[in-house]
Structure formats: structure tokens, C-alpha cells
Amino acid sequence: MDQFYLDNAALYQNLVKRLKPAPPTARPAGKPTEVPSPDMVVSARIRPLLNEDLASGFPCALFLRANQPNVVDIHDLYNHPKGIPILKSFNYEVDRLFGPDATSQEIYDSQVRDLVSFSWDGGVGTLFAYGQTGSGKTTTISGLEKLVVDSLVDSGRPSSCKIYLSIIELAGNSSFDLLSSRKPISILEDSFGVTQLAGIEEHQLIQGEREAAENLIERAASFRRTAPTLKNDASSRSHSICRLRIQRGDDHGTGDGFLYLVDLAGSEAARDVATHGAERMRETREINISLSVLKDCIRGKAQADALAFSSGPKSKQKRPHIPFRQSALTKVLKHVFDPSASASKTKTVVIACVNPSLADVGPSKNTLRYAEMLRVSVPAAVAANNSSKKANSNPTMSVRPSSRDPNPAAASMPFHSRVRPGMVVSYNTTPSGEDLDASGAAGSAQFAVILSPTGTSSRGSTGEDADKNMPSFRGSGARYLCAQVVPAVISGAYEVNMWQQVVVDVRSMEKEVIMEYDIGTRYYYIVD
Numbered sequence: 218m219d220q221f222y223l224d225n226a227a228l229y230q231n232l233v234k235r236l237k238p239a240p241p242t243a244r245p246a247g248k249p250t251e252v253p254s255p256d257m258v259v260s261a262r263i264r265p266l267l268n269e270d271l272a273s274g275f276p277c278a279l280f281l282r283a284n285q286p287n288v289v290d291i292h293d294l295y296n297h298p299k300g301i302p303i304l305k306s307f308n309y310e311v312d313r314l315f316g317p318d319a320t321s322q323e324i325y326d327s328q329v330r331d332l333v334s335f336s337w338d339g340g341v342g343t344l345f346a347y348g349q350t351g352s353g354k355t356t357t358i359s360g361l362e363k364l365v366v367d368s369l370v371d372s373g374r375p376s377s378c379k380i381y382l383s384i385i386e387l388a389g390n391s392s393f394d395l396l397s398s399r400k401p402i403s404i405l406e407d408s409f410g411v412t413q414l415a416g417i418e419e420h421q422l423i424q425g426e427r428e429a430a431e432n433l434i435e436r437a438a439s440f441r442r443t444a445p446t447l448k449n450d451a452s453s454r455s456h457s458i459c460r461l462r463i464q465r466g467d468d469h470g471t472g473d474g475f476l477y478l479v480d481l482a483g484s485e486a487a488r489d490v491a492t493h494g495a496e497r498m499r500e501t502r503e504i505n506i507s508l509s510v511l512k513d514c515i516r517g518k519a520q521a522d523a524l525a526f527s528s529g530p531k532s533k534q535k536r537p538h539i540p541f542r543q544s545a546l547t548k549v550l551k552h553v554f555d556p557s558a559s560a561s562k563t564k565t566v567v568i569a570c571v572n573p574s575l576a577d578v579g580p581s582k583n584t585l586r587y588a589e590m591l592r593v594s595v596p597a598a599v600a601a602n603n604s605s606k607k608a609n610s611n612p613t614m615s616v617r618p619s620s621r622d623p624n625p626a627a628a629s630m631p632f633h634s635r636v637r638p639g640m641v642v643s644y645n646t647t648p649s650g651e652d653l654d655a656s657g658a659a660g661s662a663q664f665a666v667i668l669s670p671t672g673t674s675s676r677g678s679t680g681e682d683a684d685k686n687m688p689s690f691r692g693s694g695a696r697y698l699c700a701q702v703v704p705a706v707i708s709g710a711y712e713v714n715m716w717q718q719v720v721v722d723v724r725s726m727e728k729e730v731i732m733e734y735d736i737g738t739r740y741y742y743i744v745d
């Protein structure tokens with residue numbers, strides 16, 4: 218295909234020159250009462266043609282419109298059966314389009330400045346740069362990271378506000394701390410199914426110390442894992458996640474704000490890795506899967522937010538599924554996607570990066586199509602209502618049904634004195650002391666949901682025979698009939714098996730485990 222484009226480059230340029238200016242495009246508008254979600258902004262940045270692009274002889278294939286600043290035209294060349302190549306034109310619309318002359322400062326002012334203040338107010342702001350290999354994602358994110366840390370350390374906020382920076386790299390299911398010499402920090406689900414980034418270091422940014430903050434960004438960039446590809450010798454085959462946690466001091470009485478700047482791995486086309494082995498193809502497949510899950514999560518989250526703020530009868534509306542547990546990338550971004558992980562509101566900006574060369578016309582179309590798919594419309598009233606709400610005041614956000622005690626005061630009581638039906642507990646199959654089994658082996662932790670007291674204690678006063686056929690624990694104390702909670706087929710998910718019952722001595726119960734029911738997968742998940 219590359220040779221076809223090169224052979225017909227002059228013809229292509231002539232055909233494009235002869236095109237009449239495109240009439241304004243009537244987009245397939247959603248409902249007239251709907252507007253783009255103010256909390257989900259999709260923009261695109263077209264990088265300039267580089268000297269090497271020009272030297273290779275491929276013309277420019279992307280064109281901005283004078284009359285529609287957010288629409289871009291792509292003209293592609295096709296081999297016609299009659300022998301003369303023909304042009305086919307495509308157009309894409311985003312919320313904000315940045316041309317080849319746009320600077321990082323312009324993008325910061327229009328897309329990122331609001332995210333920073335949103336995070337100062339306790340919200341979770343996220344910026345993703347997405348696009349094919351060599352399209353300018355790293356250039357875009359690294360320019361913005363510097364502007365973000367500069368603005369945070371120059372903010373003149375009181376010293377009670379503390380800012381912490383961490384930057385990780387995610388390659389497949391592994392991750393590395395880019396601020397600790399790329400130290401591996403395994404992403405593991407702990408025994409409660411909660412994603413842990415064990416060992417990650419946070420670096421405090423000090424007010425006024427701009428150079429120190431910028432040095433940290435530089436240090437992380439130098440550790441970024443790279444591998445050569447045809448497209449870009451410094452191609453990123455991994456996602457990098459820069460996280461800023463803003464601790465606003467006790468006097469605010471509200472939670473931390475977060476700002477994530479995510480440089481996504483290049484969405485390479487198969488031809489880019491044609492000369493590479495099976496390992497690189499597997500890597501590419503993994504990247505494409507994680508980007509597809511990310512798309513579903515971004516859309517699902519935007520729709521869930523719109524639903525949470527809409528005034529209609531929520532019970533009749535289908536709650537969107539956010540499959541954030543399906544990839545390591547979205548698991549790490551749990552704060553952003555799990556509606557129950559945080560009471561904070563989220564705002565997301567996506568910058569789709571594109572290379573304007575005709576050589577990349579196929580991947581550019583895919584990138585812009587992906588960008589269009591991320592755009593979510595919400596009822597105009599919801600958008601107006603939403604934008605007037607403060608980041609951290611989200612009392613109407615509906616959460617998934619949870620095993621949490623509805624009485625918040627219960628949390629302050631000792632665990633063993635607040636055991637109640639409906640509580641999920643972890644328990645040890647071998648109670649302490651004399652109850653070790655004959656082999657002396659320690660038991661393993663299991664989960665169960667408490668159904669009711671048995672009416673007996675293990676010292677055995679009444680009705681000891683009633684549960685004689687059930688597995689139970691020896692030793693003294695109250696005992697409860699419980700249903701076992703067992704791992705489901707999806708990693709990190711659990712099912713309650715009502716017919717697999719067990720009698721558990723209260724002394725064998727180790728702690729309360731909070732579980733939520735996910736209507737999308739119909740499984741239970743452990744939350745922090």
C-alpha cells in the first residue's frame with residue numbers, strides 16, 4: 218500500500234487540490250435535547266509533518282476546515298477497478314481540534330487547566346493521550362505534565378495542601394515505578410480481590426520548587442520502557458500513568474483530589490510490526506485489548522454519571538456496565554472508573570493524536586473513529602445541573618448494593634460485637650489454640666455471609682444436634698449459620714452459594730469484608 222501511495226503522490230495532491238471546499242457536515246445529531254457531556258471532552262491533536270515524513274515522499278492527508286473548526290477531513294486514495302485511482306473522503310468531529318501549530322500551552326489552557334482546579338477541589342481528573350505509534354502522544358503528555366506540575370507548585374496554596382507525584386509504567390500485567398529506577402511493582406490482587414500497587418513511592422512536590430518537580434518528570438521519561446519499531450525508534454510499548462494526589466489538609470474535611478495524566482501505548486497497525494516476532498504481535502494484541510476495555514470504561518462511566526445526575530426514575534434505566542476489572546490499565550485507574558471507589562466526581566479529557574501523513578491514513582481513521590465513539594451525549598438539563606455542582610458534592614451518585622452496615626456508627630464498634638446477619642466475614646477454617654487439626658496445619662481464610670445465629674454456643678447448651686451434619690468449629694463462643702462466598706469464574710469476582718452452608722464460631726471470624734453486587738456481571742466484588 219505504501220508503494221501505491223508513493224507512486225500516486227502527485228496524482229493524489231492534484232485530486233485534493235481540485236476538491237471543492239466541503240459543505241458544513243450535518244452530524245447525525247442525537248436527540249435535540251442532548252449535548253456533549255461536559256465531564257467527558259474528546260479532542261484531537263494533529264502533529265506537524267516531520268522532516269522525515271516529507272523526505273519519504275508521502276503527502277499530507279488530513280485537512281482542517283475553515284468553517285467547522287472541530288471537523289477534520291481525511292482524503293484517502295483507492296485503486297479503482299478501471300485503473301485510475303480515486304479519492305475517498307471521510308470526516309470526523311471532536312469536541313476540540315488542535316492543528317499542527319498548536320502549542321502545549323494552548324492545549325493546557327483549553328483542556329487541562331480546568332482539570333487541575335477540579336482536582337484541587339477534590340475531584341478525579343484524568344487526561345488520556347491516545348493514538349497510533351509516532352503520532353505525538355508522548356510529546357503531548359510530557360509537555361502537559363511539565364505545565365501541570367509548574368502550576369501546582371506555583372499555586373501559592375497554603376502549606377496544609379500537599380501534592381504527591383508518582384509515575385508508573387504498565388506493560389502487560391506488570392508495572393514499574395518510573396521514579397524508583399523502574400523498580401518492578403507487581404500489580405496483584407490481594408486475598409480480598411483488591412488491586413494493590415505494592416511498593417510504589419510517592420514524591421512530595423514542594424511549593425515554589427519548580428525545577429525539582431520538572432526533574433522528576435524528566436527522570437520518569439528517561440526510564441520509560443522502549444523498543445524499536447518501524448514507526449518510531451523510541452516507540453512506547455507500554456502505558457505510562459502519572460498520578461498527582463492532592464491532599465488538601467484536615468480543615469477541608471474532604472477527600473484527596475487526583476489528577477491522572479496517561480500516555481497510552483501506541484495502537485499499532487499489524488503492518489507496523491510485520492517484521493517483528495510473535496512476542497511483539499502478542500504485545501500488540503494485548504495493547505489493543507486494553508484500549509478496547511478502556512473505551513468501554515470511559516463510555517460506561519460517562520453514561521453512569523449522566524444517569525446518576527438525571528432526575529428520571531433511575532430504577533427503570535439500565536445502569537451502564539463499567540468493565541474496569543477486565544484490564545490491568547483500568548484496574549490501576551480504579552479511582553476513575555469504579556463509581557463506588559470514591560464519592561468524588563470525575564472529569565475526563567481524551568486527546569486523540571494523529572500523524573497527518575498519507576502513509577498513516579488507515580490508523581489515523583481508526584484513531585478518529587475511536588475518538589468519535591468516546592463522545593457521549595447527555596440531556597442538556599443534566600449537563601447544566603452537573604456543571605453547577607461542586608466536584609466533591611455528589612450525594613445523588615447511586616452506588617452498587619453493598620454489604621456495608623447501613624448505620625455508619627457501627628464502623629466504630631469492635632468487629633466481634635457488631636457481627637450481624639448480612640455481614641460478609643473472612644474466617645479461618647482452623648480456630649486458634651487447641652483447635653488445630655491433628656496435623657497441626659494452619660487453616661486458610663475463607664469468606665462467608667452471615668445468615669443467622671445458630672442459637673447454640675460451641676460449649677453446647679441447646680440444640681447441638683441441629684447442625685451436627687454441618688462443618689463447624691470447635692471451641693467456645695457464639696456460632697452463626699453462614700453461606701459460603703466462593704470465587705467465580707472471573708478473576709476477583711465472587712458468588713454467594715446459598716446451599717453451601719457452614720457454622721462458624723465467632724472467634725474464627727477475622728474481619729468484616731465489604732462486598733458489592735455488580736448488576737452487569739451478576740457477581741460480588743470486594744471493595745477497599
Ligand SMILES: Nc1ncnc2c1ncn2[C@@H]1O[C@H](COP(=O)(O)OP(=O)(O)OP(=O)(O)O)[C@@H](O)[C@H]1O
Nearest residue numbers: 264265350351352353354355356449451452453483
Ligand atoms: N506537536 C509536535 N510538534 C513537533 N514534533 C512533534 C509533535 N508531536 C510529535 N512530534 C515528533 O513526532 C515524533 C513522534 O512523537 P512521539 O514520540 O510523541 O509519538 P508517540 O505517539 O508517543 O509514539 P509512541 O507510541 O511510539 O511512543 C517525535 O519525533 C516527536 O518529536
